[in-house]
Amino acid sequence: MAKSKVLVVGGTGYMGKRIVKACLAQGHTTYVLQRPEIGLDIDKLQMLLSFKEQGAHLVEGSFSDHQSLVDAVKLVDVVICTMSGVHFRSHNILMQLRLVEAIKEAGTVKRFLPSEFGMDPARMGDALEPGRVSFDEKMIVRKAIEGAKIPHTYICGCCFAGYFVGNLSQLGTLVPPKEKVNIYGNGNMKVAYMDEDDIATYTIKTIDDPRALDKTVYLRPPENILTQRQLIEKWENLTGRKLEKCSIPAKDFLDSMKVWDRGNTDADMDHASQVGVGHFYHVFYEGCLTNFEAGKDGEEASELYPEVEYTRMESYLKRYV
Numbered sequence: 001m002a003k004s005k006v007l008v009v010g011g012t013g014y015m016g017k018r019i020v021k022a023c024l025a026q027g028h029t030t031y032v033l034q035r036p037e038i039g040l041d042i043d044k045l046q047m048l049l050s051f052k053e054q055g056a057h058l059v060e061g062s063f064s065d066h067q068s069l070v071d072a073v074k075l076v077d078v079v080i081c082t083m084s085g086v087h088f089r090s091h092n093i094l095m096q097l098r099l100v101e102a103i104k105e106a107g108t109v110k111r112f113l114p115s116e117f118g119m120d121p122a123r124m125g126d127a128l129e130p131g132r133v134s135f136d137e138k139m140i141v142r143k144a145i146e147g148a149k150i151p152h153t154y155i156c157g158c159c160f161a162g163y164f165v166g167n168l169s170q171l172g173t174l175v176p177p178k179e180k181v182n183i184y185g186n187g188n189m190k191v192a193y194m195d196e197d198d199i200a201t202y203t204i205k206t207i208d209d210p211r212a213l214d215k216t217v218y219l220r221p222p223e224n225i226l227t228q229r230q231l232i233e234k235w236e237n238l239t240g241r242k243l244e245k246c247s248i249p250a251k252d253f254l255d256s257m258k259v260w261d262r263g264n265t266d267a268d269m270d271h272a273s274q275v276g277v278g279h280f281y282h283v284f285y286e287g288c289l290t291n292f293e294a295g296k297d298g299e300e301a302s303e304l305y306p307e308v309e310y311t312r313m314e315s316y317l318k319r320y321v
């Protein structure tokens with residue numbers, strides 16, 4: 001079967017650049033949207049030029065120019081969007097509605113993968129404010145996709161290792177703590193962790209796979225489902241040093257988000273941090289990544305693609321030693 005032609009939207013982003021790399025590596029003709037809005041952002045431009053050097057095609061288009069998006073999506077069979085969705089960076093999930101409109105008008109796209117890559121928003125209906133906006137907005141996009149009958153695949157289910165593994169799942173840092181580590185509750189909730197490059201590899205595997213059509217594909221390979229305590233133990237084994245453990249009861253953790261309610265403005269936690277606390281709560285206290293079966297509308301990536309040698313977290317952690 002001929003490999004699909006793919007357009008990556010958001011290609012210079014944290015996840016996007018990995019999607020472009022995986023798409024080229026798996027032999028797909030790869031187009032990357034080049035937005036005029038990047039202006040003088042030399043890093044983005046250089047990255048786009050490096051994609052071109054590696055064989056990608058750059059296609060000009062803007063979210064402010066509907067026809068340019070229609071023309072871009074008409075070039076391909078598959079569109080993958082990695083639009084920003086992390087509050088302390090930028091959060092523009094609803095911009096994708098414009099892309100959905102373009103895909104609908106073009107009428108030629110065989111698969112659309114919107115920007116997901118996190119907790120399954122369909123299972124987060126009871127999520128806490130203010131972090132629930134991430135899930136609510138992803139659901140609005142899903143509704144538009146399904147309403148327009150656009151064939152799709154949703155990739156979800158894991159924590160990015162760069163955000164959750166290197167720091168032993170500590171808030172407010174991306175590197176491992178040196179002396180003391182916070183443990184969420186008893187630290188025994190199961191969490192799925194993934195190297196972002198592997199997420200990209202699995203994502204590209206799904207695009208021509210009929211088993212993933214109109215499905216949610218969860219990234220939960222068995223050896224990467226770990227408790228926070230197991231993750232910390234791997235780090236301690238690597239470094240040969242024990243860390244002091246400080247367990248945070250659920251109530252205290254949630255209270256850290258509500259300081260602002262008590263009018264203590266000095267201790268106000270900014271909005272992005274509140275979003276982060278809510279998301280951590282769902283993952284580490286409620287187990288929202290692992291407390292359900294994939295079900296009939298879901299698949300698990302490592303079962304679909306057993307040939308992928310996914311990165312184990314002890315191996316991932318070595319770069320931080």
Ligand SMILES: NC(=O)c1ccc[n+]([C@@H]2O[C@H](COP(=O)([O-])OP(=O)(O)OC[C@H]3O[C@@H](n4cnc5c(N)ncnc54)[C@H](OP(=O)(O)O)[C@@H]3O)[C@@H](O)[C@H]2O)c1
Nearest residue numbers: 010011012013014015083084085089115116117118159160
């Ligand atoms: N599970 C996890 O642990 C986890 C962690 C982080 C992120 N995520 C999810 O992964 C997805 C991608 O996040 P990311 O961190 O990779 O995003 P990002 O790097 O912050 O941004 C991705 C891209 O979004 C595009 N973008 C941003 N603002 C835009 C605007 N106003 N108009 C048009 N395009 C705009 C840019 O594309 P250009 O290349 O065109 O400039 C940017 O490179 C999100 O859905 C996020 O929720 C999950």
